[in-house]
Amino acid sequence: MDEKFAELYSEHIKQMKASAIREICNLIAKPEIISLAGGWPDPATFPVEEAREILADILDHHWQYALQYGTTEGLPALREFIAQWAKQHEHIDITADQILLTTGSTQGMDLAGKTLINPGDLICVGLPSYFIGAFTIYGAQVIGIPVDENGMQIDILETRLKELHEQHQRIKLVYIQPNFQNPTGATLAMERRTKIIQLADQYNFMIVEDNPYGDINFEGHALPALKALDRSERVIYLRSFSKVFSPGIRLAWVAGEAHVIRKMAIAKQYVDACSCTLSQYLMYEFCKRGYLERQIQKNILFYRAKRDFMLQALERYFPSGVRWNRPKGGFFIFVRLPEYLDAGEILEEAVANNVAFISGAPFYVDGTGCNTMRLSYAQSSNTEIEQAIRVIGQIIRQRLKP
Ligand SMILES: *Cc1c(COP(=O)(O)O)cnc(C)c1O
Numbered sequence: 001m002d003e004k005f006a007e008l009y010s011e012h013i014k015q016m017k018a019s020a021i022r023e024i025c026n027l028i029a030k031p032e033i034i035s036l037a038g039g040w041p042d043p044a045t046f047p048v049e050e051a052r053e054i055l056a057d058i059l060d061h062h063w064q065y066a067l068q069y070g071t072t073e074g075l076p077a078l079r080e081f082i083a084q085w086a087k088q089h090e091h092i093d094i095t096a097d098q099i100l101l102t103t104g105s106t107q108g109m110d111l112a113g114k115t116l117i118n119p120g121d122l123i124c125v126g127l128p129s130y131f132i133g134a135f136t137i138y139g140a141q142v143i144g145i146p147v148d149e150n151g152m153q154i155d156i157l158e159t160r161l162k163e164l165h166e167q168h169q170r171i172k173l174v175y176i177q178p179n180f181q182n183p184t185g186a187t188l189a190m191e192r193r194t195k196i197i198q199l200a201d202q203y204n205f206m207i208v209e210d211n212p213y214g215d216i217n218f219e220g221h222a223l224p225a226l227k228a229l230d231r232s233e234r235v236i237y238l239r240s241f242s243k244v245f246s247p248g249i250r251l252a253w254v255a256g257e258a259h260v261i262r263k264m265a266i267a268k269q270y271v272d273a274c275s276c277t278l279s280q281y282l283m284y285e286f287c288k289r290g291y292l293e294r295q296i297q298k299n300i301l302f303y304r305a306k307r308d309f310m311l312q313a314l315e316r317y318f319p320s321g322v323r324w325n326r327p328k329g330g331f332f333i334f335v336r337l338p339e340y341l342d343a344g345e346i347l348e349e350a351v352a353n354n355v356a357f358i359s360g361a362p363f364y365v366d367g368t369g370c371n372t373m374r375l376s377y378a379q380s381s382n383t384e385i386e387q388a389i390r391v392i393g394q395i396i397r398q399r400l401k402p
Pocket of ligand 1: 251
């Protein structure tokens with residue numbers, strides 16, 4: 001289709017493709033559809049009362065600042081709080097000037113891409129992995145590293161690094177979600193965490209560690225963030241308030257080596273000058289009043305019950321021969337069908353029956369994964385989850401070869 005202004009478009013925008021996942025979400029935004037597709041938090045978890053109280057106070061007492069531009073780095077008091085919080089809860093040794101507040105981690109990733117990627121640079125991501133085009137729009141070439149139930153297979157990463165080294169090539173960065181990865185729900189095993197840090201030093205690459213679900217941890221204990229193991233400041237650590245507070249406030253933070261953060265802040269000046277000031281005041285007061293801890297505990301109970309419910313429904317309605325994981329946190333269960341089944345076709349039939357999920361294929365940079373699907377238990381009620389799993393289970397059963 002010829003577009004009216006096609007000849008005026010930049011080369012840059014021609015590189016950008018709409019996120020397959022967001023497109024599916026648009027497609028299925030009909031009210032009658034039960035959707036296990038979106039990775040969106042349940043609005044029932046949004047701290048509405050606390051937000052109302054805090055926003056009223058801000059508009060009474062701090063409106064001159066909260067409605068004004070702020071510094072690009074972000075509200076100093078909130079960055080100070082985050083530095084303390086990261087020390088206390090995650091044993092991450094950072095100061096406030098190593099923290100940049102961003103307009104969601106989506107922006108943090110983009111700024112990391114802007115700061116580090118030249119056209120042709122090689123990067124690694126999980127196979128599968130949620131992966132918005134943050135690095136490819138700057139010309140990165142993506143290598144997929146297989147993910148199993150213990151996260152990215154770091155021994156395979158090591159083999160690739162060695163091979164490339166012998167060909168005088170190198171990996172610039174690895175994008176990884178160690179906790180409850182989107183889409184597989186997998187958690188990176190401890191020995192893999194220490195190993196990737198060691199490899200980063202040995203082969204001189206950066207790690208972009210994305211940890212949006214870290215707080216939604218069902219098991220009580222957490223493995224250390226890569227950032228906490230990082231002695232040579234190779235890790236750019238992305239944390240978001242989207243899943244723990246609400247995505248609509250568009251607020252996240254990124255921590256890293258001071259010069260890298262400084263470069264990212266300069267890049268941010270060109271993009272939006274500063275993140276939403278009102279959101280920053282809201283979040284700061286939310287933390288200062290001690291609501292964050294309570295909110296985290298509430299979310300854990302809420303999503304754990306939903307995970308358990310979906311697991312039971314899967315046991316009940318999915319035929320044998322279909323495999324899935326038991327996530328220790330986050331929003332997702334990842335289903336592996338027999339190789340000959342196509343989750344895309346199953347999705348079409350499911351949508352015709354008013355049920356939706358995300359087929360796994362868009363998460364595989366190598367074009368495989370057609371027999372996988374991502375189910376989110378985050379956003380639907382138990383009744384809806386049961387209904388959806390029953391419908392999907394039936395469709396799979398009809399397509400199974402005896
Ligand atoms: C939800 C999510 C985020 C958070 O993105 P925001 O821009 O902060 O809303 C980051 N990474 C992954 C993999 C996610 O699923």
